[in-house]
Amino acid sequence: MRNLFLGASAACLAAFASSAALADEGMWTYDNFPAAQVKATYGVTLDKAWLDHVQANAVRLSTGCSASVVSAQGLVLTNHHCVSDCAQDLSTATSDHLKTGYVIANREEERTCPGMQAEVLLSIKDVTDTVKSAASGKAGGEFVKARNAAIADIERTNCAGKEAVQTCQVVNLYQDGQYKLYTFRKFSDVRLVFAPELATAFFGGDPDNFNFPRYDLDMSFVRLYENGKPVATPGHLVWNPAPPKDGELTIVAGNPGTTNRLLTADQLAFLRDVSFPMTLTQLAELRGRLIEFGKRGPEQQRVASHELFGIENSYKVYVGQLQALSGPGFLDGKRQADAELKAKVAADPKLAAATGDPWAKIAAVQTERAGLYAPYVLLEGRAGFFSPLYGYAVELVRAAQERAKPNTERLPEYADARLPLLEKEITDAKPVDKDLNQLQIEFWLLKVREVLTADAPQTKLLLGKDSPETIAARLAGSTLADPAVRKALWDGGLPAIQASKDPLIQYVLATDGAARAARKAYEERVTGPSGQAAQKIAAARFAVYGDKVYPDATFSPRLSYGKVAGWTYRGQTVPYATTFKGLWERATGQDPFALAPRWEAARGKLSDDTVFDFVTTNDITGGNSGSPVLNAKGEVIGAAFDGNIHSLGGAFAYDGSINRTVVASTAAATEAFVKVYGQQALVDELLGKPFKKGGR
Known part of the structure; x- marks a missing residue:
C-alpha cells in the first residue's frame, strides 16, 4: 500500500454533508459515549460499569501518548516510540538501548524515565x-x-x-x-520495564510508516511507582493473548492529539495554503541537516536518531494531510457542510438572531492570520526548533516572570495547576548533546532571517550584527545541560534568573519580548476572534444536531469503537492481519528491513501463523499511540501504534471504508516476550500469575 495516493474519497466528502457521526466514526468523551449506537451496530452492551472500568485503567503519558494498566503491580502498556525518549535518556555511548533494547532481569533494574508523568482520569x-x-x-x-x-x-x-x-x-x-x-x-515516578530494539519496534522504517502490512512489535512497558514502591492496581485491564478475530468489536481508549474536523472551510484553506507548506519546507531541511549530523560518527548517529525519527514521522503526517486537503472536491465538500449548517440556522429565526454570521468573521480573520503566522510560529510556536537547552531557558525565564504574577493573570501554561509537571520536566536529569543542540538553534535563527528577512525588527533583535552560526556557537556555552543549574534557577525564581550569567538565560531575557509580542498579536487578532466565532458555531451545531456530535481531538481521554477489518482500495484488498511468517519473508538483512540479532536467532522458534499486527476501523489520530485495543469484554488484545496512509486525512474527516488503525497484537507479543527475549516473568505478570521475589 506504500504507493497509493491519499485522496478524499466520495464517502469522506459525503460525511461533510452532516455533522452527525457515521458508524465507527468519532473520538467520544466518556460522558457522551454512544453506547446505544454500539449496541445497534454490534449487538454489544457497554454499560457504565464497563466504561468506568476502562476509564480507571486508561493512562495519559506526558510524552504525548496513551497507555493502560495491565497488571496488579502498576505495569503499564504503551508503544515503544512513547518511551524511546526514556530509552535514549538512559543510554550511553557504550549502552544504546534504542539499538539493543531495554531488557532486564528484575524490578531492581527498572529505572526512572526523566520528565515522564502518568495520569488516570478520575x-x-x-x-x-x-x-x-x-x-x-x-x-x-x-x-x-x-x-x-x-x-x-x-x-x-x-x-x-x-x-x-x-x-x-x-x-x-x-x-x-x-x-x-x-x-x-x-x-510522577514512572520507570522503564521493557522496550524492544528500535529495529524491531519500527521494522520497515519510514517506507512502512503509515502503511500496512506491518511487522512491528511496537510495545513497551513502564511501571507506576509511589513512595519507592510499585503502585497496587488490582482492578487492572486483563491481558488476552488470543489472536483477534476478523469482524470482532474493538474499543480504543486513548488520548487523540489534534483533529480539525470542526474547522470551517476557510480555516482549512489557510492550513492548505499557508501553514502546511511552510511547515513541510522547514521539516524537510531540518531532516537533511540531522542526516548529515548523523554521518559525523557513531555517537552523532545515535543521538540524532531519535530526533530524526520524530521529524520524519511529522513530515509524513503533514504530507498526507496536505494531500487530503488538496484532493479534488475536498474543500468543496466542507463548504457544502458549512452551507448546510448555515441554512438550518437561517431557517430558525430565533437561532439565526443568536448566531449571526460567525463564518464570515472567521473568514475575515484568515487575512489577519496570514500576516501574523510566520512571526508567531518562528518566535513562539517553534522557537528554537526543538533545542532542549533553548527550551529550558525560555521555560525558566517565563516561569520566573509569570510566577511573580497572580495565578489568574499568568500565561496559561504557568498557572498553578500546570507548575508541578513543568518543574519536573525542567529539573529531571536528561542528557543533552551540545553539538546537536547548537545545530538546532543555528537552524532556527537561519529560518528567522530567511522567512522574516534580515530587515525585520525581530531578526535584528535576535541576531544583532552576528550570524546565526556565531550566535549558536556562543550559546553553546550554556550550563543549562546540568540539572543542578536548572534546579537552582527554578528555586531561585526571578532574582536568580536576573542574576544569571548563563548565555542562554541572558539571550532569552534580551529577546523574549519579541516572542511575547508576536503571541499577544496573534491572540488579539486571531485566537480571540476565532474563539468567539467558534463558540457561536458550536452553539448552532448543538442546536441543530444535538449530542450526536463528538468534539475534535484535544489530547484528552476518549473512546472510539470499530471492528477488526481489512480494506479494499482501487481493486486491491488488504487482509486484516500479518503473521510471523510474513516477517521472515519481508526481512532482507538490510535496513530498514534488517532483523535485530535476537530475532535472527529466534527463526524457527516462533509459530509462523501467529498474528503479528492487525488493523481495525477505529477512528484515532496522533496521541492515540500506545492506546489499548480492547475486545467486547474489555480485555487488551493489542496496542494501537499507527494508522494506514488513508488515516492521515482523518485529521479532517473519517472514511470508514479505508481509514484503519494499525495494532501490535498481544498474541505476537506474548510469544515473542518468551521465545525472543526470555521474559517469562513479564508474561507471568501479564497473565496474573503470583509474583516471585527476584522477578517482576
Whole structure:
C-alpha cells in the first residue's frame, strides 16, 4: 500500500454533508459515549460499569501518548516510540538501548524515565457556564485573557491541597463550545520495564510508516511507582493473548492529539495554503541537516536518531494531510457542510438572531492570520526548533516572570495547576548533546532571517550584527545541560534568573519580548476572534444536531469503537492481519528491513501463523499511540501504534471504508516476550500469575 495516493474519497466528502457521526466514526468523551449506537451496530452492551472500568485503567503519558494498566503491580502498556525518549535518556555511548533494547532481569533494574508523568482520569465536570460568563462581552485579547483567567482559577481551586497526587485540567471541547474540568490521578515516578530494539519496534522504517502490512512489535512497558514502591492496581485491564478475530468489536481508549474536523472551510484553506507548506519546507531541511549530523560518527548517529525519527514521522503526517486537503472536491465538500449548517440556522429565526454570521468573521480573520503566522510560529510556536537547552531557558525565564504574577493573570501554561509537571520536566536529569543542540538553534535563527528577512525588527533583535552560526556557537556555552543549574534557577525564581550569567538565560531575557509580542498579536487578532466565532458555531451545531456530535481531538481521554477489518482500495484488498511468517519473508538483512540479532536467532522458534499486527476501523489520530485495543469484554488484545496512509486525512474527516488503525497484537507479543527475549516473568505478570521475589 506504500504507493497509493491519499485522496478524499466520495464517502469522506459525503460525511461533510452532516455533522452527525457515521458508524465507527468519532473520538467520544466518556460522558457522551454512544453506547446505544454500539449496541445497534454490534449487538454489544457497554454499560457504565464497563466504561468506568476502562476509564480507571486508561493512562495519559506526558510524552504525548496513551497507555493502560495491565497488571496488579502498576505495569503499564504503551508503544515503544512513547518511551524511546526514556530509552535514549538512559543510554550511553557504550549502552544504546534504542539499538539493543531495554531488557532486564528484575524490578531492581527498572529505572526512572526523566520528565515522564502518568495520569488516570478520575472525574469530569462541566464548567462551561463559568468560563463563558467570565469572557462574556469581551473581545480579542481580552476575551482570551478572561477565558484563561477563569480556567486557571477553576484548575487551582479544584486541585488545591492535592497537587502532589492530582492534576486538574479544563479541557476545551467543540472549538470553544464546551469546557469540562478533568481531574486526574497523577504518578510522577514512572520507570522503564521493557522496550524492544528500535529495529524491531519500527521494522520497515519510514517506507512502512503509515502503511500496512506491518511487522512491528511496537510495545513497551513502564511501571507506576509511589513512595519507592510499585503502585497496587488490582482492578487492572486483563491481558488476552488470543489472536483477534476478523469482524470482532474493538474499543480504543486513548488520548487523540489534534483533529480539525470542526474547522470551517476557510480555516482549512489557510492550513492548505499557508501553514502546511511552510511547515513541510522547514521539516524537510531540518531532516537533511540531522542526516548529515548523523554521518559525523557513531555517537552523532545515535543521538540524532531519535530526533530524526520524530521529524520524519511529522513530515509524513503533514504530507498526507496536505494531500487530503488538496484532493479534488475536498474543500468543496466542507463548504457544502458549512452551507448546510448555515441554512438550518437561517431557517430558525430565533437561532439565526443568536448566531449571526460567525463564518464570515472567521473568514475575515484568515487575512489577519496570514500576516501574523510566520512571526508567531518562528518566535513562539517553534522557537528554537526543538533545542532542549533553548527550551529550558525560555521555560525558566517565563516561569520566573509569570510566577511573580497572580495565578489568574499568568500565561496559561504557568498557572498553578500546570507548575508541578513543568518543574519536573525542567529539573529531571536528561542528557543533552551540545553539538546537536547548537545545530538546532543555528537552524532556527537561519529560518528567522530567511522567512522574516534580515530587515525585520525581530531578526535584528535576535541576531544583532552576528550570524546565526556565531550566535549558536556562543550559546553553546550554556550550563543549562546540568540539572543542578536548572534546579537552582527554578528555586531561585526571578532574582536568580536576573542574576544569571548563563548565555542562554541572558539571550532569552534580551529577546523574549519579541516572542511575547508576536503571541499577544496573534491572540488579539486571531485566537480571540476565532474563539468567539467558534463558540457561536458550536452553539448552532448543538442546536441543530444535538449530542450526536463528538468534539475534535484535544489530547484528552476518549473512546472510539470499530471492528477488526481489512480494506479494499482501487481493486486491491488488504487482509486484516500479518503473521510471523510474513516477517521472515519481508526481512532482507538490510535496513530498514534488517532483523535485530535476537530475532535472527529466534527463526524457527516462533509459530509462523501467529498474528503479528492487525488493523481495525477505529477512528484515532496522533496521541492515540500506545492506546489499548480492547475486545467486547474489555480485555487488551493489542496496542494501537499507527494508522494506514488513508488515516492521515482523518485529521479532517473519517472514511470508514479505508481509514484503519494499525495494532501490535498481544498474541505476537506474548510469544515473542518468551521465545525472543526470555521474559517469562513479564508474561507471568501479564497473565496474573503470583509474583516471585527476584522477578517482576
